[in-house]
Amino acid sequence: VKQAMGRAKIGLVAAALQLFGAKAPPSPVMLYAVGVADARHLAVEIRLTGSASGQTKLALPGQWAGTKELWRGVSDLAVEGGAVAGEGRFRTIRHPPGAALVVRYRVVSGGQEMDAGEKARPTVEPDWFFFHGEGVFATVEGRDKAPARFRWGRLPAGWKAASDLDYLRDRAGTVTDIVESTAVAGKDLALAARTVGPATLRVAAVGRWDFPADALAARVATIMAAEHAFWREPPEPFIVTLAPLPVQPGVSTFTGTGRGDGFSLLSTPGLNLDRATRVLAHEYMHRWVPFRLGGQPEEAAREFWFSEGFDDYLTSRVLYGSGIWTFADYLDDANRVLLRYATNPSRMASGAEIAAKFWQDPNIEQLPYDRGHLLALLLDARLRTASRGRIGLDDVLRAQRKAARTSKLTGAPLFLATLKAVTGRNMGGEIARIADGAAPLVLPANAFGPCARVETVRRPRFTRGFDLAATEAAGMSVRGTDPAGPAWSGGMRDGMRILAREAGEIGDASREIAYRVDDKGTERVIRYLPASRETFLVPQAVPAALGAVGATDAAACRRLLGGA
């Protein structure tokens, strides 16, 4: 749900609520409700007024986040007040002109098939559910902008539910707001709330975590205050939902999904709040990038260099500027991005390739984040140099925030238009070539001002020291340990079963990696530097000589690189 819901209350529904009154008169407002049908299915109800032509076209959930044909999860579709016909995603309802219609159907759980790549499907368990609206809600052709409201349907006794949809109980949003939502409910739903300025932040979590819901709320509240300060806008109501992903041996996955007035988190067990800070701040930044900077087109992946990359850039900037990160944290993050981009085998992929393979190929998925992040750093340095420090990327983005109130352009083209308006320079062609992989992206040496220098350094190549593909094929039983490699030196042997990776970053040979393994019935942790003897050259930000960044300089760097 992306609209700002100024004074709306967050309703946290404490018990089963009644469905809409049976005698509700026909209304142009579409009324959505979700409840639980049984231990595996959600029950959806939509009340709407049929079109004057006597024929209304229903669009069941289509595709989202890499999952196609979501409509196949829909069953028991029935329409009161009309007759429904058709197969596939689109169904036709015939009815008396302007008839009051009630559409009802069930949506099956994605259940244990759900992983980070299948976040489009709802999860419905006997004592909780979680969903993103894209996998649940049908729409009516031509009514995406029609007013819509939401109520909870029938929930099992004792359940609580929370969602950004709660904002649409007392006032209407649009059908698009209904679809772009996240919800969580259950018997043991953990709820926490924090006041941030004039607004309330709520956290709603199901599952077992190593931290209380309030600790997550506290972390997000700090981020929320920092980001609103950056944008110079008062906080508004916000909700964070958290639900578990199925346990996959040896795999830790954590994914966030920005919703404009909330975000969702899905994670395998063991989510660590410190390690999650960057993702939390990134998801919160989506409130602006792209939603308050023009939004995104239907084919969103084409603009991911802006909506994800510029988001990542601003996230690092604000985390440093607000003091949540130190200068070392900030540089560490920048160097991680530089390394990942330089070693991404798909770094010259085109926008079309990204759109086609984003959800299937991890290298392609990461690319627009890093490409956009580095492009933003490049543009900021370029603008500051050209204007002798007067104008930076912040100024352009804040101007874009204003322009977005009246513009029909989506985030990326609105950025190009605003950049031209603010600077008087037309950099659209060059940016488009970099965003499309047609031109290489090279950070100038002064991209971090006097605080750090971009230099080309020699680094060892990353290696796990064992054969990951063969290990995965053997159910995470280690295969192919190289006796001359670092895993062997660290004590790893074929036949050990990997339970989890507890440290390290895939692709980064400079960070120690740690695997928890089952060694013939004994659990132990094996640590080593995942570096091969092979080396390569990579640009890295090297901090100004020790002592050169004194107290005054540190504040200047925080202003320059953190926008503080």
Ligand SMILES: [Zn+2]
């Ligand atoms: Zn994102």
